[in-house]
Amino acid sequence: MSARVRIKDVATLAGVSTATVSRALSSPDTVGPATRDKVMEAVKATGYRINAAARDLRQRRARSILILAPNLSNTFFSRIFAAIQEEASAVGLTVQISDSRIGRDRLLSLGYDGRADGIVLLDGSLDPELVNGWHLPLVQLSEWNDAYDAPRLGIDNRAAAGLAVDHLADLGHRALLHVSGPEDNVLALTRREGFLDTAESRDLARIVLPGDFTLEAGAEAARRWSRLRDRPTGVFCASDECALGFISECVHMGFDVPGEVSVMGFDDIDFADRFLPSLTTIHQPRKEMGRAAARRITQMMQGSEGTLRRSLPPATPIAARLVKRSSTAAPPAAPSAG
Amino acid sequence: MSARVRIKDVATLAGVSTATVSRALSSPDTVGPATRDKVMEAVKATGYRINAAARDLRQRRARSILILAPNLSNTFFSRIFAAIQEEASAVGLTVQISDSRIGRDRLLSLGYDGRADGIVLLDGSLDPELVNGWHLPLVQLSEWNDAYDAPRLGIDNRAAAGLAVDHLADLGHRALLHVSGPEDNVLALTRREGFLDTAESRDLARIVLPGDFTLEAGAEAARRWSRLRDRPTGVFCASDECALGFISECVHMGFDVPGEVSVMGFDDIDFADRFLPSLTTIHQPRKEMGRAAARRITQMMQGSEGTLRRSLPPATPIAARLVKRSSTAAPPAAPSAG
């Protein structure tokens, strides 16, 4: 009862060999019906559960995928985790999650120790040598790094930033501010590029302030914005959290949003539509992203050793879309406003 | 290079036995210095990484803890996950995370398959028979269930709800509304009890509306509140999300918060202090909770087989505290207001 039951115990009780028990459990149609029933009965009677470590060792696979993210407490990830887990669980895989900033050596081990047989990487700023050194199927999700030898999944951040700029321009804003993300973050850089390019092509004045995706960075940017001589009337923040911080600080300082300044975010986190004012933003389909990553990594895990990385066809792109809410409006003195 | 390196390869290269390699790596002071150096060199040269499955099998432990939570996409958990991971990683443990609603059989396996040697359970509504059937060290965190034979960590929800009621009463509110959580949730029930008991002891009128912790439930409760004949002026929601939904909907309907109604939440999620108005709430120290759980489970894992569950001393309680912000104020026509 309380002692661990091994396959041998089941075999003894059922009066067969361990090989037969193993077969009865993993490929039931290869054993005779009578034997199968005996085995199943013995399994039930003993409460036998397979020892995964033994199976993993023998089969050289772990039926597990590893998710690496730069900051587990970032709420942006949680829905992605849930989606990956859901998809993985459906095909019998377990999920491990680790912070990707746990130190080089520990990280290296994770990809090598045989406990995971696929990796979903949400961090584009790890050492490429480290990442490429893992001989496991790997997909990049959301963030990416061109030096990683692995397929990339996620939205087109440059184009998505363009959507934001277009929206503000269409409302009549002629001068825009972008609050960017961390300098070393590929998402931040790409969104900024998209912002600058599109703003230029639409002939808009444009400023960029530094930030780091956080509420506090948004608030700080708002303070700096308030001190500008000619305050841009349209603000595009590189993340929703940042936008919420920006709006929040604006209101504290006595500005009306969107009356005096329109503010947009990026991501469409859960609170975006509940904040006051509700937040106009770019929706990232996180659930879909998670699912896609899980499916992709599963495919790769089934592929032969040789075709692990680049060789699969590119995934279908995941589309971001503009969600118009009430944090944006026509500028106060817009030339084209009625 | 590309083929997996085994301990045997290292042994051959170093000119020693596998036993010596194993010892050199796991208890370096039991081998001679010269041998140790030779081994370390061979390890470096080959890029050897231990195969965790083999080690786990032989040692009958996995150096891994499993976190089970009812809904991975709930942002309340993410900081807890991060804290557990941080603490676990520091002592060389990996972390697995799974949804606790993945189905009985799959769940049963997780606790039995030898891949985890400790469980942090954030779900109080699993079948106790299932939970108690696992022969692994286990701690309950945040949510709990008296039928689980395992230590419980978290704040005192009843007392914390009392803090909320006291705060509203101290401001002068004489009639309170509580928006509760799911009927089958122990946190919801305990907070409701704390609300009712304290409200009674302070002689306040009290109403409870159903809810389920979500933004939408808060919004729905706000609509119902608005239709009440005598609207309570103080509202205590069982979660921050719910409170934000409540406030948001109130504002949409044209009510002033906190001018016409004071609203409190519970948890102190990240947005609480950035929402407009910023949210008065009960702070749950999630990081501390995660750390405490990780430390406790680590202790239990080191204990002998027999002392797995109840026998350890109770953990030091984790204190919740009131955080006063701007979503609460004196009631509009409070008898004691100036």
Add this chain to the structure above:
DNA sequence: CGGCACCTTGAAATCGATTACATCCGATTC
């Protein structure tokens, strides 16, 4: 009736580490 194919089953090798036990050797003790 002999031969062949196929299905079911068991014995034993295997996955890659750890570790109990034995051995060897030099140093210490009497």
Add this chain to the structure above:
DNA sequence: GAATCGGATGTAATCGATTTCAAGGTGCCG
């Protein structure tokens, strides 16, 4: 100088499953 001790190392068993290979049995065909 013999006995003893202890440290370093190797041999082989072990963890608990899967899987190869061989064997036994059954049925079909010529």
